[in-house]
Amino acid sequence: MPAEIISGKDLAAELKGQMKAEVSKLNDNGISPQLTVILVGNNPASKSYVKGKKKACNETGIDSEVIELSSSITENELLQKIEALNQNDSVHGILVQLPLPEHIREQKVIDAISPDKDVDGFHPVNIGRMMTGTDTFLPCTPYGIITMLKSKNIPLKGKHAVIIGRSNIVGKPVGQLLLNEDATVTYCHSKTENLKKYTQQADILIAAAGKAHFVNEGHIKEGAAVIDVGINRMENGKLTGDVDFEKVKEKASYITPVPGGVGPMTIAMLLKNTIKSAKGLDPLEG
Ligand code: GUN
Numbered sequence: 544m545p546a547e548i549i550s551g552k553d554l555a556a557e558l559k560g561q562m563k564a565e566v567s568k569l570n571d572n573g574i575s576p577q578l579t580v581i582l583v584g585n586n587p588a589s590k591s592y593v594k595g596k597k598k599a600c601n602e603t604g605i606d607s608e609v610i611e612l613s614s615s616i617t618e619n620e621l622l623q624k625i626e627a628l629n630q631n632d633s634v635h636g637i638l639v640q641l642p643l644p645e646h647i648r649e650q651k652v653i654d655a656i657s658p659d660k661d662v663d664g665f666h667p668v669n670i671g672r673m674m675t676g677t678d679t680f681l682p683c684t685p686y687g688i689i690t691m692l693k694s695k696n697i698p699l700k701g702k703h704a705v706i707i708g709r710s711n712i713v714g715k716p717v718g719q720l721l722l723n724e725d726a727t728v729t730y731c732h733s734k735t736e737n738l739k740k741y742t743q744q745a746d747i748l749i750a751a752a753g754k755a756h757f758v759n760e761g762h763i764k765e766g767a768a769v770i771d772v773g774i775n776r777m778e779n780g781k782l783t784g785d786v787d788f789e790k791v792k793e794k795a796s797y798i799t800p801v802p803g804g805v806g807p808m809t810i811a812m813l814l815k816n817t818i819k820s821a822k823g824l825d826p827l828e829g
Contacts, residue, residue, distance in 0.1 A: 546769070546795040549691050555807035558690075559603050562814055566604040569821060576821035577606040578636040578662065578813070579628055583621065583647070584614030589640045596638070599810045605817055618647045622655050629657040636662035636817040641712075662816035665711070673716065676723050680816045685717035687808030688749065688770050689724065695797060697747070697768050699724040705741050707731045707758070707785070708751030713772055717749055738762070750785040760790040768797040772805050
């Protein structure tokens, strides 16, 4: 039997409906959740992602502002902009779209965002809180992946989760979140020898390699849940994932499509984090 498709698009729409109602209640209590996005330069993919984030804010009633800055801005000027937003009480979330131009050190910029407004969950303080299982802003893509798995009641406890990719944004944190759910976690990456030896043992396979159709049916254990984080643009302009969807869906029990899978969930989780920030982050809660 072919795999059940986990539609991130549908789940994100459902969550956005719930969040819209929540934002409306917050508005009634005088709280207006606000997200500020900084976009540096003209990277077309970044522009498109930022547009998607702004649209999603509009749909849920979250106030948003996009600050567009020239790629010639200095690192210091950017850090000063961030500090002004840190001090601005009407701003609940700050997101600096990555990647940044080469002359700006990304980690310096991430470190400059107040951990209490870091709705991306990239600040080292928030990464530390995530690792220790303390309530915090979880990084949006990993948070979206866990939410998708839970939406289908896919068992995680004691199961073997194998991750292909070890980026700071996806691979590393999704492994940590799966570990927090009592999964047994294996990290694979571009230097891993005999990749299939690991992926064939996966009950849950997370593909975040950044290579189109890198994962095929030979990588998969029968009945695995396969989450495709890849967003690769093909020569014909269409988007495709890291997983050969048509082949793998015949062997997996669950699979996420591209587009319409993890992508919309990443944005939904950003909205969730912004609302959480507007309500006030309590590190002792949860
Ligand atoms: N670039 C690609 N993905 C992301 C993301 O989740 N957040 C930010 N800030 N930049 C990105």
